[in-house]
Amino acid sequence: MEDLNVIKIGGNIIDEEPMLSSFLKKFASVTGKKILVHGGGKMATRMAEKMGIPQQLVDGRRVTDAETLKIVTMVYAGYINKNIVARLQSHQCNATGICGADGNSVLAHKRVSTGTDFGLAGDIDSVNGQWLKSLLDQGLTIVMAPITHNGQGQLLNTNADTMAQEIAKTMSGSFQVKLIYSFEKAGVLMNVEDEQSVIRSLNPASYLELKESKKIFAGMIPKLDNAFAAIREGVKKVIIGKGEDLGNLLNGKSGTTISHE
């Protein structure tokens, strides 16, 4: 099977113009098929402030009321998505930007409230892998904004990490998928204070050992549990590290690589 890289970048890269610029240049030069999933960054929050729309965060997640959905649709699927595409084009990387409504690529449902009501937040039901594959087969790079739809005309705000993971899982039916989470740290750290303490590789057994001996920073556990879930569902490798170091993440010279072995 052919290789496919699914690369997720977050606000730490999107908000810093020189970092974004350098990342996009590196990303454009990665050979082979690739999908970029981007988060939002601070622009949506700043826009909401300017427009006088109060924002509510619960456990770091945004509560998406109707006005907030308007803003994230504009900022994520409009401003950020189209600027990334235009800049990839300038590096001779022919990209197309889409959200989950486009080509019915990611179908979701409004999150069922269990205590906190997250409003118009979407939990993913299915990814249209056939269409994404057809875009990739035409030589296009896909730039995905973390907005989904419910098939009944409603857009929904979806977590970009989850979006990348679900896409990676579905595409594993047709490709050998590497899922790269770009992150503000150099990888999964043994000691959260020490950037040199990157754990270079994790497999299910070594992860269990580290978890049981409480050697892993608790904040990383949900991310890692998700990474191992992706591996169990067919993703070949999950790599976590700094997006600025994209080349080395892809060839295994830096970051943390999560796999079966």
Add this chain to the structure above:
Amino acid sequence: MEDLNVIKIGGNIIDEEPMLSSFLKKFASVTGKKILVHGGGKMATRMAEKMGIPQQLVDGRRVTDAETLKIVTMVYAGYINKNIVARLQSHQCNATGICGADGNSVLAHKRVSTGTDFGLAGDIDSVNGQWLKSLLDQGLTIVMAPITHNGQGQLLNTNADTMAQEIAKTMSGSFQVKLIYSFEKAGVLMNVEDEQSVIRSLNPASYLELKESKKIFAGMIPKLDNAFAAIREGVKKVIIGKGEDLGNLLNGKSGTTISHE
């Protein structure tokens, strides 16, 4: 050659929720290949006001400074484009929303200033008909936002009428193209005060006659000159009328039809 409908809608439909809703339902039910080109409406102007960004119009055209470009990218390529797509999906019309940067579909250059500097306004250089055709051939309907790019990483604000026209001309190489301009009036009127005075058809000879006898409202002349230019460059028919009446426009029962004959 197969038929293709290129349909342009403007602010009069986008700004009126019941009208938009009814239009999208009709549009979704149009059989065969189709491209929807949408303008912006009043939302960009309202957003600019809320954010304290002064807007300058010269002869009805927006001067696009950097902050205004951000807003139109967000509103046109984000909010409006993705909402239209999600709603078409709910009517079982599989659509994808793109702007000119996506798949390098519409390449433009910054308008050369001749007196008025329109800022980041884009004049179209080329349309990537091959890619648009490949999307249509996959059974997708294209929803196009009037934002283009210059190939060097810069997005540009482009007039939606021009965008529709350039797409229709390029696609005429592969399809029998009808270009439909949806409009606030029932068609080209003999008497601008009388909605019943629709001129049902125009060809180059009858148009010249009406122009010479000054029987056509002067405000329509640039639109009609463009329509005849499209016909000369391969577009089969240009139809001007009310979008609410889409079915009758397409089957020739209402509006003004512009063709060779």
